[in-house]
Amino acid sequence: MSEPTVGSRPTLEAVAARAGVSRATASRVVNGGIGVRAPLVDKVRQAVDELGYVPNHAARTLVTRRNGAVGVLIAEPEFRIFSDPFFERQVRGISRELTVHDCQLVLLWVEGSADRDRVARYLGGGHVDGALAFSLHNDDELPALISRARIPAVFGGRPPAGHDLDIPYVDCDNRGGAREAVRHLCALGRKNIALIAGPRDQTSALDRIDGYHDVLVDADPALLCQGDFTAESGARAMAELLDRRPNVDGVFASNDLMASGALRTLRERGLRVPDDVALVGFDDVGSVAETTEPALTTVRQDIEGMGRLMVRLLMRLLNNTAGDAPASVITPTTLVRRASA
Amino acid sequence: MSEPTVGSRPTLEAVAARAGVSRATASRVVNGGIGVRAPLVDKVRQAVDELGYVPNHAARTLVTRRNGAVGVLIAEPEFRIFSDPFFERQVRGISRELTVHDCQLVLLWVEGSADRDRVARYLGGGHVDGALAFSLHNDDELPALISRARIPAVFGGRPPAGHDLDIPYVDCDNRGGAREAVRHLCALGRKNIALIAGPRDQTSALDRIDGYHDVLVDADPALLCQGDFTAESGARAMAELLDRRPNVDGVFASNDLMASGALRTLRERGLRVPDDVALVGFDDVGSVAETTEPALTTVRQDIEGMGRLMVRLLMRLLNNTAGDAPASVITPTTLVRRASA
DNA sequence: CCGCCCTACGAGAGCGCTCCCAGACCTCAG
DNA sequence: CTGAGGTCTGGGAGCGCTCTCGTAGGGCGG
Structure with a gap:
């Protein structure tokens, strides 16, 4: 050749x-x-x-049956979200931790059904020791793909229910974090606390909705508005909320991007933050949360740490001759108080 | 193990x-x-x-000496720019074309000097058949790293001068595209055409500046303002330009992100686009150019195609027992007329 | 009908490494 | 001084594959 x-x-x-x-x-x-x-x-x-x-890596792999590479699966919709700093940070954590373990990161981008076969073959073909995947959507093919390839794997984010696979995952305490955010708004004396929710097909979004309801057991349904985790959707949702309930005085946006959008709408409407409306986000991605005006009070999750944790979990899985899968990990969140609430 | x-x-x-x-x-x-x-x-x-x-891939590699994997080198500053849709698109093109050639994408993220050694060793160790790298900054260590590893490689973007390596690259006709943009503004009858330039340590930015000067040979230096390819910098640059030369009636922003920022400033100042100020961007990244109000007239470069081209060039390099390196490729640009100019 | 050539197939070596196992060597107690 | 027990080292097999080479077999011209 x-x-x-x-x-x-x-x-x-x-x-x-x-x-x-x-x-x-x-x-x-x-x-x-x-x-x-x-x-x-x-x-x-x-x-x-x-x-x-x-x-010679190949020769070594041939006899040891380990090749020091880990596949990172990204399905098309997620990849598009690569522009979301969330992903960049998580991949960064993964990359760093893999370096520690002397492993390489093989990016596997699953784009369509043809790719699905190809990637399944690839994974099953022993090219990589294990896989890391992000399970964000209910209709996601990744869990099925991984179980088909019968390869050790770890998910980033809790996969939607319905998969009977015992693939561990790493997620943050979405529900607890949301509770904390809403409680904080309550503690500020806000009475009409709205929720800008994330897409319903993602467990993280659902969990954050649950956290909101944990605190506000009988919240006015009109105070819940749907977004899709983009800034644009946050702006729209905020507008809708203000139209529906002009007396809104607190908003929990399910991520920072939507919070930034909401902020824009509030400013456009001449409302002061936090005086008129207190606003809390989620994620604490620095590029967003710290640069808004005012800076965003938000729920921090250790995104990079979660990436690293995914790798560690996978390594444990790989060095584990007994078949017992390590348990999933839920990392804690912390409320970061800045100016917006 | x-x-x-x-x-x-x-x-x-x-x-x-x-x-x-x-x-x-x-x-x-x-x-x-x-x-x-x-x-x-x-x-x-x-x-x-x-x-x-x-x-068994390892066994095959052992004897064929090819391992069907290509390293994609991303140095830290670029990675941070992953949020720039430009990168996502280019990596997408690379990924797709690699699939065609039955190759895998190994993401190598060069983060510091320690990493540099590690990655150089990795590349030199025959883990990958070749490397693709993005050379964006003058101070970039990537060219040196690659020449050290003595591995076939292709650059995305023309590397800054001063490297005597014969590593081919794929770039778009930045200078020609810029000329076209400025000529278009001229054709619209604009007399005071400003340039919002990109960072001086990137060849693409420099080439676009050159293109501007090609058309406007003795442009007022006050009409040139520096940005850094972010929307924020575009907004600032536009403000500065308007302060310096209120009679600006045409603006060429060196990328779409800066154009979108400029647009925001223009709107805030109550100027109509394109009536008062005509605006042209560069890149034509859909998520930006098509969603602005008004939609952006911009110079399109086929980003994904460039990614694919990088792979094809590398493949030619790999299947090339004679030592003659294929020539670099400059892809054409096209002006896409929308509403802003 | 015989011999030639070409094509299809099999035998076997070997890619570079790890790891098992046997043997060499050393130490120290008896 | 001898032998048991331990520590190091080397020989060699074999991981799963590709590829060269030799051979068998079939087609065809003479």
Whole structure:
């Protein structure tokens, strides 16, 4: 097909020869050097340096059956949301933690049904040790795809019910965070607290709605307005809420982007934040929450940390000869008080 | 270390046995089946299906020295710009084209100097067949990194001068596109055409500035204002321009994001677009250009196509036993007329 | 009908590595 | 001084695949 990537790289054999030891010993040194006496270790290390030896990954994988790569599955609708800083942060966390574990990130972008087959084959083909996936939508094909590939996996975000797979997930305490946000508005003395909800096909959005209702058990249904996690939808929802209930004095927006949109509408209508209407967001993505005017009071979730956690969970899954899956993790949220509430 | 990913998958040997042929013949069938008679092909295919055979990638790589993976290098500043739809689109194009070539996308995120070593080792270690990188900043370490790893690579965007590496790149005709934009404003009869420029450390921004000057050879320097490709900077630049030269009647913003910011400022100042000020952007990212009010006249570059082109160039590089590097590609731009100019 | 050539298939080596196992060596107690 | 027990090291098999090469077999011209 083509030339080797680099003109014949040195093999372990060559290193061993140069160091005057056997291939087995050289291998031991390369893999940590335990059980090898110091002088030999040094000799091998030196040979490695001199020759610029880099282990052949394929050969190693062939025998160890591990390839040090993890697939990150992103389905089309999510990818479009890549512009959402949320994703960037989560992938960043994943990437960083994978580096720690000496693993590579293989981006698998599932775009259509044809891709679904391809990716399932790929996952099943042992190209990657495990998979990380974001399960955001009810109609998502990812859980099915993963179970088909029979590969260790971890989800980011609680998958919708209905999947009987025991795939662990990492999520933040959406419901608890929402409760905290709403309680905070209550504590400020707000009486007509509205909710700008996220899309109903995402568990995170549903959980935040539940949290709202936990606190405001018999909230006026007209105070709940639907958004889709975009700033634009937040602006629209806010307008609608103000039309329906002009006496709104508190708003919990299910994410910061929608909160920023709501803020815009409030400003356009000449309402002061937080004086007239107190506003709380969710996520605490710095690029949004800190730059609004006024800065957003919001529920922080440790997005990058969740990404890292996903990797750690997967690693535990991989190093786990017994079959017991580690439990899912719910990370805590914290209310970050800024100016908007 | 751990269990095999899946309990002992079938090998080619097993397929061959079941089909009653030799391993060699089975291999031939799996790899396209040329030189094998139809009945045998069928038998092998059937065995593959029945056993659910999937080739072992590592074993194949070990002997072919190709691993069907391409590294996509993203340096930290770019990654932060992932929220820029530009990147999403380009990666999308790359991903799609890689699928066509049966290659995987390994995301390599270069974050610091420590990472630089790690990634260089990784690239040099033959884990990937080639690399794609985005060279946006003058101070970028990526070109050096790639030349160190001595691996076939293609850049997205013309790298800044000063690198004597013969790494081909794919870029759009930034200068020509800018010329077209400015000429269009001229054709509309605009006399005081301002430029909102992009950051000076990016070749694309510089080229667009050059294009502006190509048409407006002795433009008033006060009509040039610096931005950084964000909407916010566009808004600020527009404000500054209006303060400096209230008679501005045409603006070429070096990207759509800045154009959208400029639009906001113009609206706030009560100026009508395009009646008072005609505005042209660059990029034609739909999520921005089509949703502004009025919709943006802009210079379209085929971002996804450029991503695909990068992959094709790399593939040519890989299948190229002679050492002649394919030439870089400059893709054309087209002016898309909407409402803003 | 015989021999030639071409095509289809199988045998086998080997890619670079890990890891099992046997043997060498050393230490120390008896 | 000897042998048991431990620690290190090397030999060698084998991971699953591709690919070269040799051979068998069939078609066709002479």
